[in-house]
Amino acid sequence: MLRLQAPLSDLLKHWQQHALITPLDRHFAIELAQICDQQQPLFTLICALLSQRLSTQHTCLVIDSIDFDNPFAEEPYHNKDCDFEGVSCQIEATTAQLIEQLSQFDAIGVSGDNTPLILNLDRLYLNKYHFFETQVAAKLQQLACTQLPLNQTALSQYLSVLFPENTVSQAYDWQKIAAATALTRALTVITGGPGTGKTTTVTKLLLLLLSQQSLNIKLVAPTGKAAARLTESIKASKARLSDELLTQFSADDVLLQALNSVPEEASTLHRLLGVIPHSHQFRHNKDNPLRLDLLVIDEASMVDLPMMYKILSALPTDARCILLGDQDQLASVEAGAVLADICIGLTNAEHQFTMRYSKHQAELISALTQQDVRQFIVDNGEQLQFGDSLCMLRHSHRFKGDAGIGLLANAVNSANIAEIGHIWRQGHQELVWFEHQMSPTQTNLGRQQLLDYSVTAYSTYLKMIAHNQDAETEQYSAETIINSFNQYRMLCAMRSGEFGVDGMNASMTMSLNAAQLIQPNQEFYLGRPIIIQSNDYNLGLFNGDIGLILQDKLQDKLQDKLQDKQQPNRLMAHFIQADGSLLKVLPARLPKHDTCFAMTVHKSQGSEFDQVSLVLPMKPSLNQWQLLTKELIYTAITRAKQHFICLGTPTVFERASNHLTQRSSGLGLRLWRQKNR
Numbered sequence: 001m002l003r004l005q006a007p008l009s010d011l012l013k014h015w016q017q018h019a020l021i022t023p024l025d026r027h028f029a030i031e032l033a034q035i036c037d038q039q040q041p042l043f044t045l046i047c048a049l050l051s052q053r054l055s056t057q058h059t060c061l062v063i064d065s066i067d068f069d070n071p072f073a074e075e076p077y078h079n080k081d082c083d084f085e086g087v088s089c090q091i092e093a094t095t096a097q098l099i100e101q102l103s104q105f106d107a108i109g110v111s112g113d114n115t116p117l118i119l120n121l122d123r124l125y126l127n128k129y130h131f132f133e134t135q136v137a138a139k140l141q142q143l144a145c146t147q148l149p150l151n152q153t154a155l156s157q158y159l160s161v162l163f164p165e166n167t168v169s170q171a172y173d174w175q176k177i178a179a180a181t182a183l184t185r186a187l188t189v190i191t192g193g194p195g196t197g198k199t200t201t202v203t204k205l206l207l208l209l210l211s212q213q214s215l216n217i218k219l220v221a222p223t224g225k226a227a228a229r230l231t232e233s234i235k236a237s238k239a240r241l242s243d244e245l246l247t248q249f250s251a252d253d254v255l256l257q258a259l260n261s262v263p264e265e266a267s268t269l270h271r272l273l274g275v276i277p278h279s280h281q282f283r284h285n286k287d288n289p290l291r292l293d294l295l296v297i298d299e300a301s302m303v304d305l306p307m308m309y310k311i312l313s314a315l316p317t318d319a320r321c322i323l324l325g326d327q328d329q330l331a332s333v334e335a336g337a338v339l340a341d342i343c344i345g346l347t348n349a350e351h352q353f354t355m356r357y358s359k360h361q362a363e364l365i366s367a368l369t370q371q372d373v374r375q376f377i378v379d380n381g382e383q384l385q386f387g388d389s390l391c392m393l394r395h396s397h398r399f400k401g402d403a404g405i406g407l408l409a410n411a412v413n414s415a416n417i418a419e420i421g422h423i424w425r426q427g428h429q430e431l432v433w434f435e436h437q438m439s440p441t442q443t444n445l446g447r448q449q450l451l452d453y454s455v456t457a458y459s460t461y462l463k464m465i466a467h468n469q470d471a472e473t474e475q476y477s478a479e480t481i482i483n484s485f486n487q488y489r490m491l492c493a494m495r496s497g498e499f500g501v502d503g504m505n506a507s508m509t510m511s512l513n514a515a516q517l518i519q520p521n522q523e524f525y526l527g528r529p530i531i532i533q534s535n536d537y538n539l540g541l542f543n544g545d546i547g548l549i550l551q552d553k554l555q556d557k558l559q560d561k562l563q564d565k566q567q568p569n570r571l572m573a574h575f576i577q578a579d580g581s582l583l584k585v586l587p588a589r590l591p592k593h594d595t596c597f598a599m600t601v602h603k604s605q606g607s608e609f610d611q612v613s614l615v616l617p618m619k620p621s622l623n624q625w626q627l628l629t630k631e632l633i634y635t636a637i638t639r640a641k642q643h644f645i646c647l648g649t650p651t652v653f654e655r656a657s658n659h660l661t662q663r664s665s666g667l668g669l670r671l672w673r674q675k676n677r
Helices: 008-017 023-035 041-055 095-102 127-144 152-162 174-184 198-212 224-247 253-261 269-273 305-313 338-346 359-369 404-413 417-425 445-470 478-485 501-514 557-562 622-627 630-637 650-657 667-672
Strands: 002-004 089-091 117-120 123-126 187-192 217-221 266-268 294-297 320-325 390-393 431-435 488-492 529-532 546-551 571-576 582-585 593-595 598-600 609-615 640-648
Touching (some): 008 041, 023 041, 041 095, 152 174, 152 253, 174 198, 174 390, 187 198, 198 224, 198 253, 217 224, 338 667, 404 431, 445 478, 445 609, 445 640, 501 593, 630 640, 640 650
Parallel strands (some): 187 320, 187 390, 217 266, 294 320, 431 640, 488 598, 488 609
Antiparallel strands (some): 002 089, 546 571
């Protein structure tokens, strides 16, 4: 069944040397074969392929996705350094024959078996990932099938108050439909791009739920930054809604009292579940469930499969769950793409999204909202009606119809290469393009233009710091300075290299120093931005938190007496917490951190900035091309509210926009009971 041009042990080393597999992939395959006493090369080979998929955040190996003629995507070898020519390994079998052969290995079992590997749905899993996937699917299905009792007359009236006749030129008020969906099902998934009103919608639907009964509601997000943004958004939504209820509508006291009960403070998933030091387990689990009635998870696209399992396992049996997120954003850093898998059943043959309701749900939503959604009825026979729990928001309130950022984001999201080029050539004022061009002196002109632009953008907060230094009294508060810094951010596709986070941070430090805006003569210099890389629950700092090194001007006389008289204005790391308060930490106590003039696109998820610049490599390597995807470009663009700047080449931008992230999984298949697209 295998055609090998050398012993498999030699080929594994060869593939590792050519970066086709990692050292972990090679050792995993060899060790598992030895532990399971499997001598056949096919078993070792398939283990290496599985590990390779897991290394790139897939949760399984889809058997029919293997290229049998070239399993490791080798370049044909025709040189004296190789002992063979062409491709070194081929599998001489059909998919059915390979599946049959794999099922004969003792180490590969079926669902429910206590074996290291599981073969299920023509996919090969590590046992733990198969367990995570099946448990997540079962819990989501159970929640989706749970219909909630409701006072249809009262809720229909309240929906009309909170979602008055819309003046936007769209056939449906999807925010109103999303709120109604949450009233009818224990699971609600609300997806949509930036500015589509996910947080506004969830505030209104929480108000509606609380108008009917008292609920213990928890708001969470994957990171501290995302939790802070959720807190800010809920507070702002409540303030706007309060004004609307008091001035525009003749609302009764029930709605106003319910609005006051809507929670505002969000926490991280880790804090909610309860971290156990030096353990991957949490205090809350299936045996010690969370004490809540409703859990709202924002930025759900960032939640990986193992974490989603832990969250759902910790839910009480009668609890509800609402997931918010943008399924088109980057998937989680770790294994899986849970939100994308949940939404996969909404895609049609043209890869466009459309709602899918059962007849009962469509009629119920229509009655509650006076929005006739019966055209979205899909007769699935005996299939589960998972679509009854989903709603996609379509209209962006952030970008005008002709706004460059919105147009570019939509073009990238649909991989419309011709439209992408057209939008850039139109010269929208919100879009700025810097192209990689080498001068006769080998200076990258585009890179220098971006650095000059960034120096100007960052100079505002640095001048505030300098002004405070010169003034007798502090004119700009730490909060004001941090907010000013957060108006602009440089984003990179990768960490290392000249055009990665490390290279651009170093270049920005040099450029700002040359402009005499900073003095980086010590590790923690005044004005240095830092991003936290690991959680510290004692300090209240979390992975992704961003702060500034600022002077701590001690005002309190008692504090003055307790501090070192020779250092009354010592440097401290300042962070704005989720509740809006200021956290000051001695630099020596900071957990792992980096400079943050530039950050990765992944780390920027859950954040928004007035201006965003994206740095793309000039000549990407093979490994870098794997990172340059449509989702990465789309996520970077949609972090910007007013201006988007890109350093790159048209070829790299367009090729990346046409590169769709595909993570192998069986979750979508289990949820929708149809062939996974």
